[in-house]
Amino acid sequence: MxxxxxxxxxxxxxxxxxxxxxxxxEALDGIESQGAIRIIAIGKAAWRMAWAARESLQNxxxxxxxxxxxxxxxxxxTGFEIIEAGHPIPDNNTIRATMRAIRMVEDIKSKDLxxxxxxxxxxxxxxxxxxxxxxxxLITITDQLVKSGASISEINAVRKHLSQVKGGRFAExxxxxRIFTLALxxxxxxxPDTIASGPTFPDSTxxxxxxxxxxxxxxxxxxxxxxxxxxxxxxxxDNVTTKIIGNLSLAxxxxxxxxxxxxxxxTIATTTLDCEAREAGAFLSxxxxxxxxxxxxxxxxxxxxxGGETIVHVKGKGLGGRNQELALSAARGIEGLNNIIIASxxxxxxxxxxxxxxxxxxxxxxxxxxxxGYNAEDMLxxxxxxxxxxxxxxxxxxxxxxxxxxxxxxLLCR
Amino acid sequence: MxxxxxxxxxxxxxxxxxxxxxxxxEALDGIESQGAIRIIAIGKAAWRMAWAARESLQNxxxxxxxxxxxxxxxxxxTGFEIIEAGHPIPDNNTIRATMRAIRMVEDIKSKDLxxxxxxxxxxxxxxxxxxxxxxxxLITITDQLVKSGASISEINAVRKHLSQVKGGRFAExxxxxRIFTLALxxxxxxxPDTIASGPTFPDSTxxxxxxxxxxxxxxxxxxxxxxxxxxxxxxxxDNVTTKIIGNLSLAxxxxxxxxxxxxxxxTIATTTLDCEAREAGAFLSxxxxxxxxxxxxxxxxxxxxxGGETIVHVKGKGLGGRNQELALSAARGIEGLNNIIIASxxxxxxxxxxxxxxxxxxxxxxxxxxxxGYNAEDMLxxxxxxxxxxxxxxxxxxxxxxxxxxxxxxLLCR
Numbered sequence: 001m002x003x004x005x006x007x008x009x010x011x012x013x014x015x016x017x018x019x020x021x022x023x024x025x026e027a028l029d030g031i032e033s034q035g036a037i038r039i040i041a042i043g044k045a046a047w048r049m050a051w052a053a054r055e056s057l058q059n060x061x062x063x064x065x066x067x068x069x070x071x072x073x074x075x076x077x078t079g080f081e082i083i084e085a086g087h088p089i090p091d092n093n094t095i096r097a098t099m100r101a102i103r104m105v106e107d108i109k110s111k112d113l114x115x116x117x118x119x120x121x122x123x124x125x126x127x128x129x130x131x132x133x134x135x136x137x138l139i140t141i142t143d144q145l146v147k148s149g150a151s152i153s154e155i156n157a158v159r160k161h162l163s164q165v166k167g168g169r170f171a172e173x174x175x176x177x178r179i180f181t182l183a184l185x186x187x188x189x190x191x192p193d194t195i196a197s198g199p200t201f202p203d204s205t206x207x208x209x210x211x212x213x214x215x216x217x218x219x220x221x222x223x224x225x226x227x228x229x230x231x232x233x234x235x236x237x238d239n240v241t242t243k244i245i246g247n248l249s250l251a252x253x254x255x256x257x258x259x260x261x262x263x264x265x266x267t268i269a270t271t272t273l274d275c276e277a278r279e280a281g282a283f284l285s286x287x288x289x290x291x292x293x294x295x296x297x298x299x300x301x302x303x304x305x306x307g308g309e310t311i312v313h314v315k316g317k318g319l320g321g322r323n324q325e326l327a328l329s330a331a332r333g334i335e336g337l338n339n340i341i342i343a344s345x346x347x348x349x350x351x352x353x354x355x356x357x358x359x360x361x362x363x364x365x366x367x368x369x370x371x372x373g374y375n376a377e378d379m380l381x382x383x384x385x386x387x388x389x390x391x392x393x394x395x396x397x398x399x400x401x402x403x404x405x406x407x408x409x410x411l412l413c414r
Numbered sequence: 415m416x417x418x419x420x421x422x423x424x425x426x427x428x429x430x431x432x433x434x435x436x437x438x439x440e441a442l443d444g445i446e447s448q449g450a451i452r453i454i455a456i457g458k459a460a461w462r463m464a465w466a467a468r469e470s471l472q473n474x475x476x477x478x479x480x481x482x483x484x485x486x487x488x489x490x491x492t493g494f495e496i497i498e499a500g501h502p503i504p505d506n507n508t509i510r511a512t513m514r515a516i517r518m519v520e521d522i523k524s525k526d527l528x529x530x531x532x533x534x535x536x537x538x539x540x541x542x543x544x545x546x547x548x549x550x551x552l553i554t555i556t557d558q559l560v561k562s563g564a565s566i567s568e569i570n571a572v573r574k575h576l577s578q579v580k581g582g583r584f585a586e587x588x589x590x591x592r593i594f595t596l597a598l599x600x601x602x603x604x605x606p607d608t609i610a611s612g613p614t615f616p617d618s619t620x621x622x623x624x625x626x627x628x629x630x631x632x633x634x635x636x637x638x639x640x641x642x643x644x645x646x647x648x649x650x651x652d653n654v655t656t657k658i659i660g661n662l663s664l665a666x667x668x669x670x671x672x673x674x675x676x677x678x679x680x681t682i683a684t685t686t687l688d689c690e691a692r693e694a695g696a697f698l699s700x701x702x703x704x705x706x707x708x709x710x711x712x713x714x715x716x717x718x719x720x721g722g723e724t725i726v727h728v729k730g731k732g733l734g735g736r737n738q739e740l741a742l743s744a745a746r747g748i749e750g751l752n753n754i755i756i757a758s759x760x761x762x763x764x765x766x767x768x769x770x771x772x773x774x775x776x777x778x779x780x781x782x783x784x785x786x787g788y789n790a791e792d793m794l795x796x797x798x799x800x801x802x803x804x805x806x807x808x809x810x811x812x813x814x815x816x817x818x819x820x821x822x823x824x825l826l827c828r
Contacts, residue, residue: 249708267711270700274747279693286684286722294663297681297711297718304711308700333688 003414007341007360008396010258010303010410015347015398017254018405020045020184023245024052024117027182031057035111035177039064039080040101042126043119043196044087044348044404045184047073050080050117057115063104067097067125072400087124088146088353089139098128098165102173110176120186120348120404122196123156128164130231132224138162141219148217149313151274152187156197157205158213160233162225167193167203167233171240174200179240185247186348186406188272188309192242200240203233248307248405251347255408259303264412266303273308273409277322278329278380280310284342284411285333291413292337300339304411312352318384321352323407327359327394328385332376337363339414345396348404354386356395358407368392417828421757421774422810424672424717424824429761429812431668432819434459434598437659438466438531441596449525449591450476453494454515456540457533457610458501458762458818459598461487464494464531471529479518481511481539483764486814501538502560502767503553512542512579516587524590534600534762534818536610537570542578544645546638552576555633562631563727565688566601570611571619572627574647576639581607581617581647585654588614593654599661600762600820602686602723606656614654617647662721662819665761669822673717678826680717687722687823691736692743692794694724698756698825699747705827706751714753718825726766732798735766737821741773741808742799746790751777753828759810762818768800770809772821782806 037060041050046068054061054077064080069087081100085093105114129138145155160167171179179200187194193201210229214221249271259266273280287304290296310322323344330342345358366376372391379388389395451474455464460482468475468491478494483501495514499507519528543552559569574581585593593614601608607615624643628635663685673680687694701718704710724736737758744756759772780790786805793802803809
């Protein structure tokens, strides 16, 4: 196997380790309910989690709904309604699906159990704006926040206060019935109130914080939305139990194990990488140069694994995602070096608004781009990593993976 | 000893390891010349290098000149003229000193030897503009380049072509006499033509590249300067021998050795870190969090050493330097954690236009800043790290160290 194939295998094995089937089944083993069990599954991994729940609970389920991203459903599941909706931007199907979910819990009895299966992407897939706020404005506000470089937790502080279902508000609708939430975490640090904006978890953000984010990034907002931001989310919920069934740390461990099995000296540098994508690429390539020239921090052959969610401040008009930006930036830093790979991938298979999971670059990537007429620096400046990586044959494509625990970056040297 | 004192000791020992005295003496051991030996020493370490040369060669020296930064001379050296001049911005003393140096070599005989002792800072301290370019314009061009975030090698490509002495041109003046250049490298990768803009080394940059930098960063420039940029620098020199006597790698090794002696599991992550200063801080704090929570990539107690030259894109009006920005950014990333230090220092003792070498932060730095009324994020946005770190008691001050091998960053966890 060559080093590029090794990188692909490491990433594939890491994703496999966080597919939600087995962990969902395990969590539901021995679950009891005096009444009926209903299931709502939201997020990019919703279909797989619902499928596993159906396998576990069979006919004990009295009704279910799956809300996932377009092209993320894999067929019918007995007893479930399956709706695909917009991500990363909520659309009319998001609203329709969320209203269906609310209707499903309207007549839930106090002895019943709601199984809430939540995964990343749920913020956009499970949404109903509060009060007089329109979906259009919600989208505009989110768009402004994303483009201004607000962190995901800052974005969620705002979105929770603009929503009827986020920030624990959905759990209030279900009360007094109990909720058992299984969460596949795509959030660094795994705080349950931030996964899919925490529809069933007490909100740790406040009106004050949401308003501060609006001010900090100078977001344009209507008086109706401003009113909504002033209504506080629940800070305590007594009807919910939450369990994290998978996260980035697990994916990193699997990546490290695979790398070791392939013979690489391996370490996990971090599971909470949150700096600028292109600078993370520059930092890792500085480490790569050290390995190549001085056999440290690890002796060759070696693998350095990093998990996280880097940031892109979009200034250009190109196509890309944070993993692709990281990879393109790293390509500059390792130009001309041999026996080296830097790869970065979204574990959900979708990096930014593209059909690629990320990028995988080596010491000749820049040369290949040049041969196709692309200058890496210009492409980075225009946030156009996709086309540069595509030209070099360096896009990493997996298709939707059915899971989502955020991003995985690996550096391999031989 | 506490962890903060450990950090200080590690940085001090690293700097000690690259003080130029012993390496200069070693390099001059057994040096022969049929004729006279003259010495020109430029840069932040010029005084110490000249002093060591005088110790070695004694009365064999027939004349010498030291050109160093203000406050960097440490007294008289027999037989040497000592001139202090402007850094990072050249001034009239720079011009005067450089003209003195040129006069000193005007009558040098072909059998004589010029000992050229060069260290970082020399670009600003050894300068005479070419043709009709004024010192004022040279300063304006450099200022524009620095503020636009141009890399040091890009800046030097331009400066070399605007200069009578840089880019190997000084060596041409000395020909046919031989030159023995001892260089203390402050340049990542130690390329001799980039150390102090390489007055005695064939220039690897071209007119074309210099003109491209001007275009890339949209630098305002006169037609006289544009003409100068079109005159090519020497690409071959037959009268020069160059020896690197110290560099960042040596400092990193000494830091690692000291950390190990203090009981830390230690690694050198890179010696060529060149990303944005604040993002390097964010990356390192992501690694720090991993060490604290999961005892990896190294088990506690541990030290991670990184050497480099990070970049700051100045947008604010505050006071600071790249090491201080890195430290302030890192402080945000380790807020609330215990038993952790991130410190970053310029080995010359001067970070940016400040009297500090850098910053040294811990998990309570942000809290201390808040208590003094400073918000770290606002201070970073305004490139005002100095005041924030000062308020927290987190400035690292060494005074001028007499050496200069670029920046050292360390992460300590216990």
